[in-house]
Amino acid sequence: MPGSTTVALVIGLVLFLATSHFSVAEPRGSRRQTGFTQQNETTAFSSKREGKVFSLFNIVQFKNDGCRSSSTISSGGTGSTNRNGTCYTSTECTSLGGSAAGSCAAGFGVCCVFLISRSGATVAQNCTYLRNPNYPNAYASTSQVSYTVQKCDKSVCRLRLDFESFTLLGTGNDVELVDENSLGGMCRDTFTVSSNTGNSLPIICGQNTGQHIYVEMGCLSSDTATLNFDFDGSTAARTWEIKVTQVKCNTEGQPRNCGCLQYHTGLTGRLTTFNFLPTNDNHLANQEYSICIRQEAGMCCVEYTVCADASSYSLEAKNDDGTNMQDSNCSKDYVGIEGGSATCNASPGDVLFTQFCGNVFTTDEAATMNMPICDCTKPFRVDIFTDEDTDEAEATANEKHSRGLCLEYRQIPC
Known part of the structure; x- marks a missing residue:
């Protein structure tokens, strides 16, 4: 965790003052002082000079906070991003096994990156x-x-x-x-x-x-x-x-509570199951975890919609018939949304769904197209559950392999 670093800087004038000899012109008509008095004056002058020399030492303190380094990560042809580092002196960075990549603390420190x-x-x-x-x-x-x-x-x-x-x-x-x-x-x-x-x-x-x-x-x-x-x-x-x-x-x-494997912030965002990127591979088996979304100020609900990709939602249903399913029909794979509703202004008596699976993301069993699903139950959370199996055979009516899911979310004002 960030500590702090102290750096002592000595201005070049210090060396000049420390090695220079001074002569003081004696005022006209004055009488030279001798003995003890002269010695005191000399001591006093020396003391004043030392005080001036000491005042030219500057103590610079800076925290070992995070910094943006000049070291970059390739983003697969879409540009690059800068790695994060910690602000240390160059000596500290080397002794800790890091690499200096840019400066920080107004140039008094280096952005130290740790790579293993x-x-x-x-x-x-x-x-x-x-x-x-x-x-x-x-x-x-x-x-x-x-x-x-x-x-x-x-x-x-x-x-x-x-x-x-x-x-x-x-x-x-x-x-x-x-x-x-x-x-x-x-x-x-x-x-x-x-x-x-x-x-x-x-x-x-x-x-x-x-x-x-x-x-x-x-x-x-x-x-x-x-x-x-x-x-x-x-x-x-x-x-x-x-x-x-x-x-x-x-x-x-x-995240303040345990149980959040992933934690998203912001008014909008995207959630995907693991291994969703390849379009020709399946979601992972034996998954059971929660994706949490921080409730932003003035927001009371979250609306989820399937990503634009046509195969962005496919989870094995109870009967493998490829239809859209909810709740008890989702005994194999499902996405859990505690207060799933077709609208964000559901009445107290409206039916709320908690689990969704199949090939169509909707609260309507008869629907043939994905629809937005809203959740106004706090805290906002999406649960992912998959069993040890995926689509069982070509002979079933399910014409999509179980790729997993990709959902876009947006928070809805109160």
Whole structure:
């Protein structure tokens, strides 16, 4: 967590004053003082000079806050973004194992970036970037890769992991319709996170650039978290860069309650299931987590709509018949919205739905097109649940493979 740095600056004039000899012109008609009196005057003059020299020392203090570095991350042909760093002196940055990338604190400090690619390494600095071995080249080995995160401050409660880039092997269901002998959405490669809290986190794989997760670390200063990559036996191009941010307890703008794997802020945003990016792969199996949305000032509801992509919503229904389903018909995969309604001004007696699945996102079982769904139940949360299976066979009426979901949200004023 940010501390502070003190830098003592000595103006060049100090050296001049410290090495110069002064002579004082004796006023006309005055009588030279001798003995003790003269010695006192000399001492007094020396004292005044020393006082002036001391006043020219400037003590500069700056906090070890976050800073925007000159180090950039490629965004896959769509531009680049700057990595975050921590403001230290150049000496401190080097001693802590970081790399200077730009200046901060009005030029008195450097924006220190922490990058780790070595498997088995320990993360001890806030805002550290974990990258695959041999980065920026792809990781071609099948050996396990792991990192251990230690708290940089005893007041840290959780981690936020931002997937700046994340490409592993997905489920293997890379055909439009999968057969009953498929992997059923199971990951071939796996990324797992564990901590001393014992909380269960979903296994993640596939393409997840731009996603993020929160990890509870525990209350003890000695609590740690482990990030682990396991791979199947095939040779493939795997790449990742994950920003690890350590979050203090009760930090403003962060989730206040446990159980939020993801946390979104702002009036509008986008939610996607993991491994949604490839259009020809399936959503992941055995997922059970919550996506939380912070209620902004003056807002009382959230409206969800399916993203413009025609295949942005497809979750296996109870009977695999490909229709839109709600509540008890969603016993396999579903998205949970506690107070789902067709409008944001539902009356107390109106029926509210809590689970949605199938191929059409709507509260109307007879609808053939996706429709907005509104939720005015606080706190705002979307639950994701998938079982161990995906579409079971080509013979079913479901003509879409279970890709998962992409929802746009916007908060509605009171």
